[in-house]
Amino acid sequence: MHVVIVGNGVAGFTAALRLRELDPACRITMISGESTYPYSRPALMYVFMGHMRYQETKPFEDRVWAEQRIELVRAWVTRIDTEGKRLELHEGQPLSYDKLLLATGSQPSLYGWPGQDLPGVQGLYSLMDLHALYQNVQGAKHAVIVGGGLIGIELAEMLHSQGVHVTFLVREDAYWSNVLPAEESAMVTRLIREAGIDLRLSSELAEIHAGPDGRAAAVTTKAGERIECQLVGLTAGVSPNTQLCQGTPIEAGRGILVDAHLQTKVPDVYAAGDCAEIVTEGEGKNLLQQVWYTGKLQGECVAKTLAGQATRYDAGLWYNSAKFLDLEYQTYGLVHAQPQAVETHGWWEHASGRLGLRVVAMDGAVTGFNAMGLRLRHRTCERWILERRSPGYVLEHLAEAGFDPEFTRRYEPEVVATLAAQLGVEATV
Amino acid sequence: MSRPLPIAYAFDEEAAGFGAPQGTPGAPSAGAPLAWVALVAVALGVLSFAAQLAGAPHAGTWLGLLSGLPLAFAASAVYFWLGLQGTTPGIKHDGIFFGSMTARGTLAWFAGLGLTAFYVVLYWLPGAGAIANMQAGEGAPAQAKLWLLRWTSALFERAIGSLDPLALALSGKDADRWFLYGTLYTLAVLAFGVRMLMKYRHVRYQIVRTLSVMFFQLGFGFLIPQVLKAFRYPEYYFTYFWPLKYDYLFPSSVTGLWNTPGGVGVFMVVWGLVATFVATPVLTYFFGKRWYCSWVCGCGGLAETLGDPYRQLSSKSTRAWKVERWLIHSVLVFIVVTTAAVWLTRGTHSPLAAGLQKWYGFLIGAAFSGVIGVGFYPLMGSRVWCRFGCPMAAVLGVFQRCFSRFRITTNGGQCMSCGNCSTYCEMGIDVRAYAEKGENVVRASCVGCGVCAAVCPRGVLKLENGPTHADRFAGAENPVQTFLASLTQGPKVP
Numbered sequence: 001m002h003v004v005i006v007g008n009g010v011a012g013f014t015a016a017l018r019l020r021e022l023d024p025a026c027r028i029t030m031i032s033g034e035s036t037y038p039y040s041r042p043a044l045m046y047v048f049m050g051h052m053r054y055q056e057t058k059p060f061e062d063r064v065w066a067e068q069r070i071e072l073v074r075a076w077v078t079r080i081d082t083e084g085k086r087l088e089l090h091e092g093q094p095l096s097y098d099k100l101l102l103a104t105g106s107q108p109s110l111y112g113w114p115g116q117d118l119p120g121v122q123g124l125y126s127l128m129d130l131h132a133l134y135q136n137v138q139g140a141k142h143a144v145i146v147g148g149g150l151i152g153i154e155l156a157e158m159l160h161s162q163g164v165h166v167t168f169l170v171r172e173d174a175y176w177s178n179v180l181p182a183e184e185s186a187m188v189t190r191l192i193r194e195a196g197i198d199l200r201l202s203s204e205l206a207e208i209h210a211g212p213d214g215r216a217a218a219v220t221t222k223a224g225e226r227i228e229c230q231l232v233g234l235t236a237g238v239s240p241n242t243q244l245c246q247g248t249p250i251e252a253g254r255g256i257l258v259d260a261h262l263q264t265k266v267p268d269v270y271a272a273g274d275c276a277e278i279v280t281e282g283e284g285k286n287l288l289q290q291v292w293y294t295g296k297l298q299g300e301c302v303a304k305t306l307a308g309q310a311t312r313y314d315a316g317l318w319y320n321s322a323k324f325l326d327l328e329y330q331t332y333g334l335v336h337a338q339p340q341a342v343e344t345h346g347w348w349e350h351a352s353g354r355l356g357l358r359v360v361a362m363d364g365a366v367t368g369f370n371a372m373g374l375r376l377r378h379r380t381c382e383r384w385i386l387e388r389r390s391p392g393y394v395l396e397h398l399a400e401a402g403f404d405p406e407f408t409r410r411y412e413p414e415v416v417a418t419l420a421a422q423l424g425v426e427a428t429v
Numbered sequence: 430m431s432r433p434l435p436i437a438y439a440f441d442e443e444a445a446g447f448g449a450p451q452g453t454p455g456a457p458s459a460g461a462p463l464a465w466v467a468l469v470a471v472a473l474g475v476l477s478f479a480a481q482l483a484g485a486p487h488a489g490t491w492l493g494l495l496s497g498l499p500l501a502f503a504a505s506a507v508y509f510w511l512g513l514q515g516t517t518p519g520i521k522h523d524g525i526f527f528g529s530m531t532a533r534g535t536l537a538w539f540a541g542l543g544l545t546a547f548y549v550v551l552y553w554l555p556g557a558g559a560i561a562n563m564q565a566g567e568g569a570p571a572q573a574k575l576w577l578l579r580w581t582s583a584l585f586e587r588a589i590g591s592l593d594p595l596a597l598a599l600s601g602k603d604a605d606r607w608f609l610y611g612t613l614y615t616l617a618v619l620a621f622g623v624r625m626l627m628k629y630r631h632v633r634y635q636i637v638r639t640l641s642v643m644f645f646q647l648g649f650g651f652l653i654p655q656v657l658k659a660f661r662y663p664e665y666y667f668t669y670f671w672p673l674k675y676d677y678l679f680p681s682s683v684t685g686l687w688n689t690p691g692g693v694g695v696f697m698v699v700w701g702l703v704a705t706f707v708a709t710p711v712l713t714y715f716f717g718k719r720w721y722c723s724w725v726c727g728c729g730g731l732a733e734t735l736g737d738p739y740r741q742l743s744s745k746s747t748r749a750w751k752v753e754r755w756l757i758h759s760v761l762v763f764i765v766v767t768t769a770a771v772w773l774t775r776g777t778h779s780p781l782a783a784g785l786q787k788w789y790g791f792l793i794g795a796a797f798s799g800v801i802g803v804g805f806y807p808l809m810g811s812r813v814w815c816r817f818g819c820p821m822a823a824v825l826g827v828f829q830r831c832f833s834r835f836r837i838t839t840n841g842g843q844c845m846s847c848g849n850c851s852t853y854c855e856m857g858i859d860v861r862a863y864a865e866k867g868e869n870v871v872r873a874s875c876v877g878c879g880v881c882a883a884v885c886p887r888g889v890l891k892l893e894n895g896p897t898h899a900d901r902f903a904g905a906e907n908p909v910q911t912f913l914a915s916l917t918q919g920p921k922v923p
Contacts, residue, residue: 010846033434033435033436033438034438035442036441036442036443037443040845040846040847040848042845042846042847043846043847043848043849046522046847046848046849047447048447048450049522049523049524050449050522050523050524050525050526050527050528051520051522051523051525051526051849051852052526052847052848052849052852053446053447053526054442054446054447055446056848056851056852057847057848058848059846059848059861059862059865061746061747063747076434076435076436078436090436104434107432110432127440127442128435128438128440130447131438131440131442131447133450134447134450134451137450138450138451161523161524162450194517195517241434243432243433243434244434292845292846293842293843293845296842319841319842319843321843321845321887321888322887323886323887325517325519326517326518326519326520326631328886328887328888330843330887330888371888375840375888375891376888377840377841378840378841378842378843379841382841403838403840403888403891404888404891405632405633405634405879405882405883405891405892406634406879406892406893407633407634407636407637408632408633408634409633
C-alpha cells in the first residue's frame with residue numbers, strides 16, 4: 001500500500017509517523033512545496049526575532065524521516081486524478097497512490113479589500129509568508145496590521161522587535177473579543193498599548209493604497225483616516241487550502257468536507273488538520289479546527305484509519321494557549337466571550353493587571369478556565385471539567401492545578417475568596 | 430475560495446536559512462542615559478587595569494586595585510541592570526541568533542580565543558622565576574619564543590600583583606595566579622549574576638537560584654578559603670567534592686588535612702566524605718542534581734551567569750548525546766581508577782599511579798574543565814564541561830536518572846513544538862521531544878536550571894520534586910527497566 005500525504009504540517013507529519021508505527025510495511029510519501037523537512041509553524045515568529053534559527057524549529061532531526069522510511073518530496077501538487085489515483089506535480093513525474101491524505105493547511109483570509117494584492121501586503125502563515133516578510137520589512141518604518149487575533153499580535157511583536165512602528169487595526173471594540181471575555185481582552189489591550197504598539201479598536205480597513213513604486217504605501221480606514229505605511233499585514237483569520245479539490249469529485253465547503261473518520265466522499269481520500277471541515281451529522285455547525293493540537297489529534301486519528309483501524313475523530317475537551325507579548329494565556333473547556341445566561345463567571349485579577357483567572361460554572365459544575373499570566377495543569381483542569389466538579393471543590397483544590405515554576409508567588413487565598421464570592425459558593429483554603 | 434498555491438516559490442530554507450531581517454531601522458534602544466555612564470565606568474576600569482599591566486605606579490595599591498577589575502565588573506553589573514530595567518519583564522531573546530557574540534560570529538571567536546589563551550597561561554605558564562632563568566636557544570624562533578614567554582609572564586605577574594592588597598587583607602599573603610583566577614571568576618559570577626537577576630526578574634525560581642550561585646561563589650568559592658589561609662588552615666573549598674575536586678580524596682590531601690592541628694582538617698576530611706557519599710545521593714534523591722549543579726557548584730555558577738548568553742549553542746543532536754554518555758562516564762571511570770590506584774599504591778612510588786594522576790590532572794583537570802570548559806563557552810555553549818566531562822555530574826546524573834524524585838513535568842497537550850525549550854537548554858537536551866509527547870523529562874544530564882520552563886511560551890514545563898521517584902515514568906521509559914530489557918531482548922529499535 002502506498003499512502004501519499006500532501007502537506008508536511010503538523011497533521012501531515014503526525015499522521016506519517018503514527019502510520020509508520022501502526023503499519024511497518026506500507027510505503028509512505030509526504031509531499032510539500034513549502035519546506036524540505038517539517039518544521040513548527042508556531043515558531044516562525046521566533047526565527048524572525050532571532051530567538052531561534054530555522055533549523056531549531058524542526059521538531060525532528062532530519063535523519064528521522066529516512067529511518068522511519070517516510071519519503072519526502074519537495075514539490076507542489078497541481079492536480080489530483082481521483083480516477084487514476086495519481087497526483088500531478090509541478091515538477092517531476094506524477095505520483096500514484098493507494099490512499100491519499102490531504103493535509104494542505106490553510107492560508108491567510110482575504111476579504112476583498114481593495115489593494116490586498118499589492119506588493120508589501122501579506123499574511124503570516126507559511127514559510128513563504130516569512131520569506132516575504134524578510135523582503136517587505138526592508139526599509140519599513142511603519143506597518144499596519146489588520147485583524148485582532150493571535151497571528152496579528154504575533155506579527156505585531158515581530159515587527160516591533162525590529163523597531164518597526166506598528167498600527168494594529170481591530171474591527172471589534174475590544175481585542176479578540178469573539179474569544180476573550182471583556183476583562184481578559186482589556187488586560188491584553190492594555191499590555192499591547194504599554195509596549196508601544198498603536199492598537200486601534202473599532203477600526204476597519206477600507207483600502208490599501210499603492211505608492212509611486214506600486215508597493216503598498218498607505219491604508220485608509222472605514223472612518224476615513226489615512227495611515228502611511230510600508231508594510232500591511234492581513235491577519236484576519238485563516239481559510240483552508242481547498243484548491244486541489246477543484247475539478248475533482250472531492251467536495252469542499254469552507255474546508256475539505258470529511259466525515260467523522262476524516263474521510264472524504266471519494267474512496268481512499270482523506271483530509272486532516274486545518275484544511276478539513278468535519279461534517280457533524282445532526283449537530284448543526286461543521287467542525288473546522290485550526291490550531292496546532294487539533295492538527296496533531298486529527299493526524300493521529302486519520303493514521304489509525306489509514307492503517308485499517310477505522311477511528312472516529314474525538315476532539316476531546318477544548319483547550320488552547322497563546323502568548324500576547326509577555327502575557328501567557330491558557331484556556332480549558334468552554335469559556336464564552338459573552339457570559340451566557342445559564343453560566344456563572346468568576347474573575348480574579350491581580351492588582352498588577354498582569355495576572356488573572358476566570359472560572360466558569362454551569363448547573364453546579366465547573367465548565368471552563370481562563371488563565372492570564374498564570375499556568376494551569378492541563379490534565380487537572382480537564383479532569384475536573386469532565387468529572388463535573390463543583391466550583392466549591394475546584395476552588396478548594398485550586399493549588400493542585402497550579403503549574404507555575406517553583407517559588408512563584410501564590411495568590412490562592414485571595415483568588416479563592418474573590419472567585420467564591422462571585423460564583424456564590426463556600427470555599428476556604 | 431482560497432488563492433492558488435504559490436508554485437513559483439522555490440526558496441531553499443535549508444541552504445539559505447533566514448538570518449537577520451535587513452534594512453530595518455533597528456530595535457529601539459532600551460538603555461537609560463545612566464547606562465552610558467556605566468559603560469564609561471567599565472571603560473575606565475579596563476583602562477586602569479591595562480595601565481597597571483603596563484607598569485603604572487598605582488599598581489599594587491588599593492586605589493589601583495579598586496579602579497581596575499572590580500570597577501569594570503561593578504560597572505558592568507550596573508550597565509546590565511539599567512539596560513534591562515527599561516524592558517518589560519519577560520523573555521529577552523530578540524536577536525540572539527543575529528548577534529556576533531551569541532551566534533558564533535567573529536566576536537565569539539575572539540572571545541573564545543581570549544578565554545582559551547587565558548586558561549593556557551593560567552595552567553601552564555611557568556613561574557616568573559623559572560622564566561627568568563631560561564636561556565634562549567639558537568635561532569630566531571627560540572629567541573622569539575623566550576621573548577613572548579617573558580612578555581606574557583611580565584603582564585601576568587603585574588595582573589597578579591595588582592590584587593596584592595586584597596589578597597593580603599583576606600589571607601595575609603600576596604596574591605598568586607590562583608587568587609587572580611578566583612577573583613576574576615567571582616567578579617564574573619557576581620556581575621553576570623546581576624544580569625541574570627534582571628533578565629529573569631519575572632521568574633522567581635531564576636532569582637532565588639541565581640542568588641544562590643552568587644552566594645556560594647562569593648562565600649565558599651572565594652572568601653572562606655582565603656580567610657582559612659589567614660588563620661593558617663588549609664585553603665579548603667567546602668562546595669567542591671570528590672570526584673569533581675578529585676584530589677580531596679587522594680591520600681596526600683587526606684593525610685595532610687587529617688594531620689592539620691586543631692581538628693579543622695579532620696572536619697574537612699569528614700565533610701568531604703559525607704558530601705560525596707551521603708549528601709550526594711540523599712539530596713539528589715529529593716531534589717535532583719540541580720541542588721548542586723545549578724545552585725551550589727562554582728562551575729555551574731559561572732555557566733549560569735557568564736555563560737548564559739551562550740546557552741543556546743549546545744548541540745541537541747542525538748550524536749552529541751551519544752558522545753556525552755560515552756565521554757562523561759569514561760571520565761568517571763578514569764577518576765575512580767586513578768583514585769583507587771593512588772590509594773592502593775600509596776607509599777610505593779608507583780609510576781602507574783603517578784602517571785594516572787598526572788594525566789588526569791592535565792587532560793581532565795586543566796585541559797577539559799578549564800580550557801575547553803570555559804574557553805569554548807562562546808563556541809560550544811556554557812556547559813561543555815558539565816555535560817561531557819564532569820565526573821561529579823556523571824555520579825549525580827546516575828542518581829537523578831534512576832533514583833530521584835526530580836522530573837520536569839510537561840503539561841498535557843499544550844506543547845506546540847516551537848523548540849524554545851530545546852534551543853535554550855544548555856545541556857543539549859531535546860526537551861521538546863518529551864514535551865510534545867506529554868512525557869516527563871527524566872534525564873541524567875538535566876541540571877535543573879529551569880530556563881526551559883521560563884522560555885516556554887505556552888506554560889508547558891515545570892520542574893518538580895514529586896512525592897516518589899517511581900511515578901516519574903508515567904508514559905515514559907523507565908531507565909532501569911529499559912536497561913534490564915535490553916540485556917535480554919537486545920536494544921530497542923526506534
